[in-house]
Amino acid sequence: MTLMDKVVEATEEASPARRVRGGGWLLTVGLVVALLVLVPVAAGLGAYPIPTGDVLGSVLHKVGLGGAELERVPESVLWNVRFPRIVLALLVGASLGCAGALMQGMFSNPLAEPSVIGVSAGAAVGAVGAISLGLNFLGTVTIPAVAFVTGLATVLLVYSMSRAGGRTEVVTLILTGIAVNAFAGALIGLFLFFADTAAVNQITFWQLGSLAQATWSKVLAVLPFAVVGLVVAPLYSRRLDLLSLGERPARHLGVDVERLRVVLILVIALLTAAAVGVSGIIGFVGLVIPHLLRMAAGPGHRFLVPGSALAGAVVLLAADLVARTIAAPAELPLGVLTALLGSPFFFWLLRRTRRRQGGWA
Amino acid sequence: MKLLRSRPTPPPPSEPGDVLAEASGLHVRLGGREVLQGVDVFARAGEVLALVGPNGAGKSTLLGALAADLPAAAGVVRIHGRAADEWPAAELALRRAVLPQAASLAFPFGVDEVVRMGRAPWAGTEGEDEDDVAVAEAMGAAEVAGFAGRPFSALSGGERARVALARVLAQRAPLLLLDEPTAALDLRHQELVLRVCRERARAGDAVVVVLHDLGLAAAYAHRVAILSGGRVVADGAPEAVFEERLLSDVYRQPIEVFPHPRTGAVLISPVRDS
Numbered sequence: 001m002t003l004m005d006k007v008v009e010a011t012e013e014a015s016p017a018r019r020v021r022g023g024g025w026l027l028t029v030g031l032v033v034a035l036l037v038l039v040p041v042a043a044g045l046g047a048y049p050i051p052t053g054d055v056l057g058s059v060l061h062k063v064g065l066g067g068a069e070l071e072r073v074p075e076s077v078l079w080n081v082r083f084p085r086i087v088l089a090l091l092v093g094a095s096l097g098c099a100g101a102l103m104q105g106m107f108s109n110p111l112a113e114p115s116v117i118g119v120s121a122g123a124a125v126g127a128v129g130a131i132s133l134g135l136n137f138l139g140t141v142t143i144p145a146v147a148f149v150t151g152l153a154t155v156l157l158v159y160s161m162s163r164a165g166g167r168t169e170v171v172t173l174i175l176t177g178i179a180v181n182a183f184a185g186a187l188i189g190l191f192l193f194f195a196d197t198a199a200v201n202q203i204t205f206w207q208l209g210s211l212a213q214a215t216w217s218k219v220l221a222v223l224p225f226a227v228v229g230l231v232v233a234p235l236y237s238r239r240l241d242l243l244s245l246g247e248r249p250a251r252h253l254g255v256d257v258e259r260l261r262v263v264l265i266l267v268i269a270l271l272t273a274a275a276v277g278v279s280g281i282i283g284f285v286g287l288v289i290p291h292l293l294r295m296a297a298g299p300g301h302r303f304l305v306p307g308s309a310l311a312g313a314v315v316l317l318a319a320d321l322v323a324r325t326i327a328a329p330a331e332l333p334l335g336v337l338t339a340l341l342g343s344p345f346f347f348w349l350l351r352r353t354r355r356r357q358g359g360w361a
Numbered sequence: 362m363k364l365l366r367s368r369p370t371p372p373p374p375s376e377p378g379d380v381l382a383e384a385s386g387l388h389v390r391l392g393g394r395e396v397l398q399g400v401d402v403f404a405r406a407g408e409v410l411a412l413v414g415p416n417g418a419g420k421s422t423l424l425g426a427l428a429a430d431l432p433a434a435a436g437v438v439r440i441h442g443r444a445a446d447e448w449p450a451a452e453l454a455l456r457r458a459v460l461p462q463a464a465s466l467a468f469p470f471g472v473d474e475v476v477r478m479g480r481a482p483w484a485g486t487e488g489e490d491e492d493d494v495a496v497a498e499a500m501g502a503a504e505v506a507g508f509a510g511r512p513f514s515a516l517s518g519g520e521r522a523r524v525a526l527a528r529v530l531a532q533r534a535p536l537l538l539l540d541e542p543t544a545a546l547d548l549r550h551q552e553l554v555l556r557v558c559r560e561r562a563r564a565g566d567a568v569v570v571v572l573h574d575l576g577l578a579a580a581y582a583h584r585v586a587i588l589s590g591g592r593v594v595a596d597g598a599p600e601a602v603f604e605e606r607l608l609s610d611v612y613r614q615p616i617e618v619f620p621h622p623r624t625g626a627v628l629i630s631p632v633r634d635s
Contacts, residue, residue: 108467241474242481244467248430253532254369254454254482299468 023297024307031310035090038314042089042321043082047329050074050082085214089320090313091226092211092275093285097312098233099271100286101293101305105240106264107159107168110291111353114272115283116346117162117173118180122154123147123269123276125187128203132195140221144277148225151276152269154180159265170353209280209335211320218278225274229267230309236263237301244299282335284342285312291349368485369451372441372535374565377407381536381567382427382457386436389419389426396422398591399436404536404567409558411578411599412571414588415612420571421462421540423588427569428459428538440536454482457536462544464525469512472524476500476509479531488533499530502557504550518545526554530561537561539570543577555581579603579627587611603627 043055050070058078060067069075096114103112103119114120126146129135138145162168162176188207192200205212239260242250251257275282290308297303316334319341323332375381383403389396396419404410404427412420425431426438429445438445441456448456458479466475476499480492500506503523508516513524522545529537539558543551555577558568562583572578578585579599587595587602589611595602608616608629615632 110468238481238484241470242478244470245475245478246461246465246467249459249461251430251450252428252454252457252459253478254451256450294468298474299470300474 024300024303027293027297027307028303028310031307031314034314035310035317038317038321039086042086042317043078045321045325046077046082048074048077050078080216081214084216084219085211085320086317087219088211088214088222088278089317091219091222092279092282093312093314093316094230094309095226095271095275095312096282096285096316097289097308097310098230098305099268099275100312101290101301101308102233102236102240102264102268102271103286104290105243105301105305106261106268107162107173108244108246109168109170109173110294111170111287111346111349112168112173113284113287114268114275115281116287117158117177118184119151119154119158119268119272120276120281120283121181121184121188122157123151123272124207124281125184125191126150126273127206127277127280128188128191131203131206132191132199134199140217141224144222144225144273147277148269148273151272152266154184155265155269155272159261205333206280207335208333209282209338210323210331210333211279212324212331214278222274222278225270225277229271229274232263232267233271233309234302234306236260236267237305240301240305241299280335282316283339284346285316285338287349288342288345289315291345369449369455369482371455371483371486371488375406375535375567377405377565379406379567380404380439381406381441382538382569383439384423384426384433384436385439387423387426387433387438388435389422389431390434391422391431395434396591397426400588400591400593402586402593402596404569406535406565406567407562408583409555409562409568409570409581411582411585412569412588413573413575413578413585418588419591420588424459424538424540424569424571428457429453430459451482454532454534455486455488456534457538458529458532458534460526460529460537460539460542462540464521466513469514471509472505472511472513472516473500473509475513475524476505476527476531479528482532482534491533495531495533499527502530502560503527504553519547519550522546523550523554526557530557535566537566537568537570539568541571541573543572543574551577575603575608575629579629600627603629 040052040055044050044052054070054074055078057067058070058075061069070078100113103114104110126149127143130143130146135142135146158176158180162173192203195203239255242253242255247257289311290304293304293307293311319337320334323334323337326332380403385401387397387400400423402423412423414420422431426433429440429448432446440448476496480495483489483492500509503526505523505527508520513521516524526542542554546554558570559581562568582599584597585599585602586593594611595607603618605616605618616629617632618627618629621628
């Protein structure tokens with residue numbers, strides 16, 4: 001199948017005949033509205049407050065639709081500090097949400113998530129290695145690129161280790177995640193041990209998960225990874241639906257399961273690398289978001305995959321806004337905040353899954 | 362836009378008697394054990410073929426091989442005249458539909474959505490226009506229209522089995538492979554499923570169905586293949602192959618075969634001396 005075929009298929013999937021459940025449209029509209037409100041608010045709030053009117057004025061001026069340029073300081077704060085951070089939060093959030101939805105679909109398992117099963121940690125090994133060894137062979141793209149390679153290796157490892165007979169048992173998946181997280185932690189520790197003081201500081205800060213050092217060059221570095229992942233992912237929604245019947249029934253319905261698997265692993269690694277490469281490990285977004293959307297609008301991946309990207313972007317932007325304003329002038333690491341909120345959810349999910357299955361086989 | 366895509370081509374209509382699936386000299390190995398040891402069997406359009414035999418005889422394995430799920434260790438499986446492993450998945454999906462023994466679903470899709478998944482192979486072909494009709498018809502035939510809006514996960518075992526059957530019927534493939542479709546069903550729905558098989562055969566499909574209930578096989582199959590120890594030990598019309606000595610031997614249990622007092626149809630019962 002050529003790319004053209006896929007694009008055609010994707011547009012047809014969006015046609016009204018293949019309807020998304022009613023809840024999907026409402027949610028999409030709600031999320032888009034939330035995004036439109038949040039962006040100017042987040043741009044205005046902070047140590048140097050800028051009125052929302054001024055923010056809009058400056059944006060209008062930049063795109064040449066009237067408005068007015070601000071004074072030198074607020075204009076610089078807005079365009080060199082706030083906006084790159086907002087764009088980065090949106091990219092990272094969309095990547096994490098989307099990767100979570102894809103992963104749960106690929107494993108046919110609602111507990112799969114990049115940070116839970118160790119893929120984020122695997123990507124982090126690459127990123128930390130690149131920082132501590134001072135690698136720079138691809139310029140600013142080096143860190144996300146190395147994170148992509150190690151993330152890809154980790155997805156492959158987890159996938160091959162946790163599957164048996166075409167199925168992924170919850171216990172096996174979680175235990176594999178523990179093992180992979182432990183090993184990745186050890187490797188990161190090793191890199192820290194050999195790194196110089198400056199690199200150690202950078203790594204420690206980065207490990208907590210934060211967007212504080214956002215710049216336009218970082219945005220550009222992860223943009224290709226995030227964009228490719230986010231564009232390709234929805235093309236496989238329908239096949240993910242069929243995969244929930246099981247691998248064999250999916251094949252009976254014409255899905256080339258082997259190829260689907262390869263593509264999904266690549267896309268998940270791209271998205272995880274995009275997120276981890278700039279912001280460290282921000283956990284649980286990819287777990288919580290697809291779950292909430294599934295409850296609200298049903299499990300169909302045609303809404304779930306793009307919807308999780310959109311909701312992930314909104315949630316991470318909001319979380320980052322909270323993280324940098326709640327304890328001002330100090331800043332709460334974003335990864336700490338999401339873990340604080342996400343872990344209890346994970347706990348609840350474990351209990352619920354266990355109850356449903358009547359134990360862990 | 363449709364011209365741009367390399368979509369699978371639907372199969373040409375088949376004539377009654379056309380062989381749609383066939384195994385010759387088929388050996389299949391699973392986990393080091395030779396489960397099928399030289400099986401010859403064929404499924405014809407317009408005919409219901411029942412596979413029967415004791416546990417572990419290789420019925421499901423044979424069905425899996427005919428579905429192109431399992432590779433042949435020796436011998437060959439042909440589907441619509443072409444070797445099973447030469448078909449791309451998308452083409453095969455328009456030619457054969459498979460009902461697995463147990464239906465599972467990872468996420469809580471609605472019943473109507475599950476049945477509609479059976480239409481996936483037709484996306485982008487002319488058959489796509491029939492989607493709604495095919496789904497409604499399949500749901501009617503399997504008697505699942507009553508709970509179309511409920512989530513699959515909230516159904517009982519028997520209801521799930523019928524939803525899975527409806528999905529397979531909606532696929533409208535000319536070769537139907539059903540693995541124990543009656544296992545979880547009550548008496549009424551067992552009869553219903555086998556009647557559906559007969560109807561599909563009358564409409565020109567080839568139906569292969571794994572059954573444990575020999576009475577059902579005798580009543581509804583045009584032809585029965587008895588498997589034992591990985592081989593076909595009898596293949597023919599039910600009246601011809603359901604013979605006391607053979608069945609008692611194959612099942613290692615005394616079995617009697619006698620005519621129904623009113624209709625004369627073949628009845629099969631284990632011998633119970635009390």
